[in-house]
Amino acid sequence: MKVYCPYCREEKEYIIETREVKEFRGKEIDTYENVAMCKTCKNDLYVNELETENSKRIYEAYRQTENIIKPQDIIDLRSKYDISQRELTAILGFGKMTINRYERGGVPTKSQSDYIKLLIENESKFIEKVKEAYSKNNITKKTYEKIMSKENYEECNTNNLQNLIRKCITNNLSRTPDIYNGYKLLDLDKLENIISYIASQVKNLTVTSINKYLWYIDMLSFKEQCVAVTGLTYEHEKFGPTIDGKNYNTLMILNNKYVKEETENDYGTTTQIVSKKNYDLNCLSDDELEIINKVIKLLKNKKVTDISAMSHLEDGWKKTKRYEKISFEYAMNLSID
Ligand SMILES: [Zn+2]
Known part of the structure; x- marks a missing residue:
């Protein structure tokens, strides 16, 4: 495997060294990274695929120790209410591309993660945020009504259907x-x-x-x-x-x-x-x-x-x-x- 070495100023063979990673964003983690080293001058080299894998691994370790939400959690939240990344960003009041970045694997800060998690776990808190965003004109009427209709539908489907059947049986029998x-x-x-x-x-x-x-x-x-x-x-x-x-x-x-x-x-x-x-x-x-x-x-x-x-x-x-x-x-x- 060869890559351009800026120290030797030519394409060079490299070896991979595995190193422990014990810290990320000031938090203790326990994982490793694979670093490319020039066979000739022994300097660290930049290999894109290795770096991508390293940051994925480190993010994952950080996610686990800090209990940070996963990209899929955000995607699931959006699909539950059938809303776009932009609509969700507007509801949460985050910077423009934030949700897009998190869904592609970027790691949220602990406080943003906790905030999103709260809204995922607590539906009424999320709906509160939606109402707030609508009153501030951050989301359109169309978006607002879409979310509200989904919410009613969910509630009707999950909790109330079984209760309805119970009432029905009791009435009948x-x-x-x-x-x-x-x-x-x-x-x-x-x-x-x-x-x-x-x-x-x-x-x-x-x-x-x-x-x-x-x-x-x-x-x-x-x-x-x-x-x-x-x-x-x-x-x-x-x-x-x-x-x-x-x-x-x-x-x-x-x-x-x-x-x-x-x-x-x-x-x-x-x-x-x-x-x-x-x-x-x-x-x-x-x-x-x-x-x-x-x-x-x-x-x-x-x-x-x-x-x-x-x-x-x-x-x-x-x-x-x-x-x-x-x-x-x-x-x-x-x-x-
Ligand atoms: Zn070199």
């Missing part, structure tokens, strides 16, 4: 305690914990099966203690008792404690409920947990079709018509015990 919910008020948190627990104990738990698990648990509980566990209402459907009004579909959109996963195989798509294993069984009494475990033990090694067929032998299914709510009266003749 809550009824005053009567013979159709086993004299129990629906408790959605408890229900999620139970589903998560069952999913953690049962391999390939399908949506069809979870309906039967819950029905058997509630019926058995009603038979033994005259009160159901979950407070769900069930109806007669083709494949057996299911949660009233097809609300099992809505229940499967919740994702706090379990998720619905679809896998493709040779026979088509199969759906299964996968536990996040974060269930809390403290919401259950010892008797309730015993009943749940009993039903799990009874059904866990059965195929979906067998579980369906089994439920078809129960009075609760035999003595009701399609889409009719299933009364807990039938619990008295439940075949399992």
